[in-house]
Structures are given as C-alpha cells and as structure tokens.
Amino acid sequence: MDIAALSMGLSQMKLAQQASISIMKLAMDTAEVQAAEMTEMAE
Structure with missing residues (x-):
C-alpha cells in the first residue's frame, strides 16, 4: 500500500469516527432533554 492510499484511509477513518x-x-x-421532561412531569 502506498503512502497516499494509507493517508486517505486514515483520513476516512477519522471522519467516520468524528461522525459517530x-x-x-x-x-x-436528546436523552437528557427527555429525562428532564419526564422528571418535570413526575413532579
């Protein structure tokens, strides 16, 4: 594998990690907002 391909692969992995x-x-x-709303309803 050449360095350019390796660099592109690492870049794509980094992008996928940032997206996840x-x-x-x-x-x-979202879960935090839902928990706050449920707590408010319970009071």
Missing part, C-alpha cells in the same frame, strides 16, 4: 461521535452527542442531548 457527533451522532452519539446528539443522542445523549
């Missing part, structure tokens, strides 16, 4: 982290943060934020 963004999705995870979004899911956590």
Whole structure:
C-alpha cells in the first residue's frame, strides 16, 4: 500500500469516527432533554 492510499484511509477513518461521535452527542442531548421532561412531569 502506498503512502497516499494509507493517508486517505486514515483520513476516512477519522471522519467516520468524528461522525459517530457527533451522532452519539446528539443522542445523549436528546436523552437528557427527555429525562428532564419526564422528571418535570413526575413532579
């Protein structure tokens, strides 16, 4: 494998990791809002 192909592969992996982290943060934020709303309803 040449260096250019290796570099492209690493770049794509990094991009995929950043995307999955963004999705995870979004899911956590959504869960936090839902938990707050449920707590409010329970009061």
